[in-house]
Amino acid sequence: MNAEEILSRIEKMVEPHIAIWDDPFRILITGILSTRTKDEVTDRASLRLFCRYPSISDLASADRGTVERLIKPVGFYKKKSGDVIMAAKIIGERHGGKVPDDMDDLLELPGVGRKVANIVLSEGVGKYGLAVDTHVQRISSRIGLSTSDRPEDIEMQLKRKIPRERWNEVNSYFVEFGKRICKPVNPSCSTCSIRKICNYGRAHEDSS
Ligand code: SF4
Numbered sequence: 001m002n003a004e005e006i007l008s009r010i011e012k013m014v015e016p017h018i019a020i021w022d023d024p025f026r027i028l029i030t031g032i033l034s035t036r037t038k039d040e041v042t043d044r045a046s047l048r049l050f051c052r053y054p055s056i057s058d059l060a061s062a063d064r065g066t067v068e069r070l071i072k073p074v075g076f077y078k079k080k081s082g083d084v085i086m087a088a089k090i091i092g093e094r095h096g097g098k099v100p101d102d103m104d105d106l107l108e109l110p111g112v113g114r115k116v117a118n119i120v121l122s123e124g125v126g127k128y129g130l131a132v133d134t135h136v137q138r139i140s141s142r143i144g145l146s147t148s149d150r151p152e153d154i155e156m157q158l159k160r161k162i163p164r165e166r167w168n169e170v171n172s173y174f175v176e177f178g179k180r181i182c183k184p185v186n187p188s189c190s191t192c193s194i195r196k197i198c199n200y201g202r203a204h205e206d207s208s
Contacts, residue, residue: 001197003145003161007169009194014180016172021046024099024124025056025091028109029084031116036075045071049084056097059088083111101125114152122168130155130167135178142182142200 001009020043021027030046037045048070053059059067067081074080087109091099099120100106106117114132121129132140132151136158140146145161146154159167181188187200195201 001194003158004163004166006143006145006194006197007162007166007173010173010177011169013193014173014176016169017175017179018172019119019123022123024101024120026050027124028087028099028106028112028116028120029059031119032083032087032111033071033074033080034116035080035111035113041074045074045077056088056091056099059085060092062088080111086110087112099124101127103129114155118155119171122171128164128167130159130162131171132158133171133175134184135182136171136174138184139174139178139182142187142198143194144199 019027019030021030026046029049030042033045033049034042049059049067052066052070053062062085064081064085067085068077071077071081071084090109091097095105100109101121103114103117103121106112106120107114112120116131118129118131121127122131123129132155137146137149137151137154140154140158141149146157148154148157158170162170178184181192189195189198189201189204192198192201195205
């Protein structure tokens, strides 16, 4: 079974994860806030932030202390406050107020790494991206689709194995699959339809 067939099997087991925002600006800013922070905390913080600062230009001229108060308790909220304001300023000054649709331009924004850039590309601007978060990392490793601990290596390995037109499906399905079936602790291997070709599943056949 190749990687594309594995993806298809996973898509039959779960619904895709749906992001709470659908415009590139909010996807980008929520992505910056999300690093090392639980989804529920990030979602509540971004909601408070966008109620007060609904547009890129609003956020570019925001008061940093106010942003800190709005996004707390996300992890590293002080640094992230500066990052989101500066990102909004750069988008206004260098990109005409439009979130860039290019990986290199996105990576120049403060607080943006490959994971967030790939999420913006795939979910925000209609391009192809494959974001590697903890779920994608864990599941790929367990199945045997990746052989590295480095997210960038995993991204490249998956991109080589999965056709480009399906990259955007990977993160949204793997996130739900990772929450519901291939959980960090005690994965539900006995109910998983790819167990026979999964390294972890085969190695733990007696334990679940
Ligand atoms: S068999 Fe187990 S470890 Fe492998 S993908 Fe399925 S749930 Fe995850």
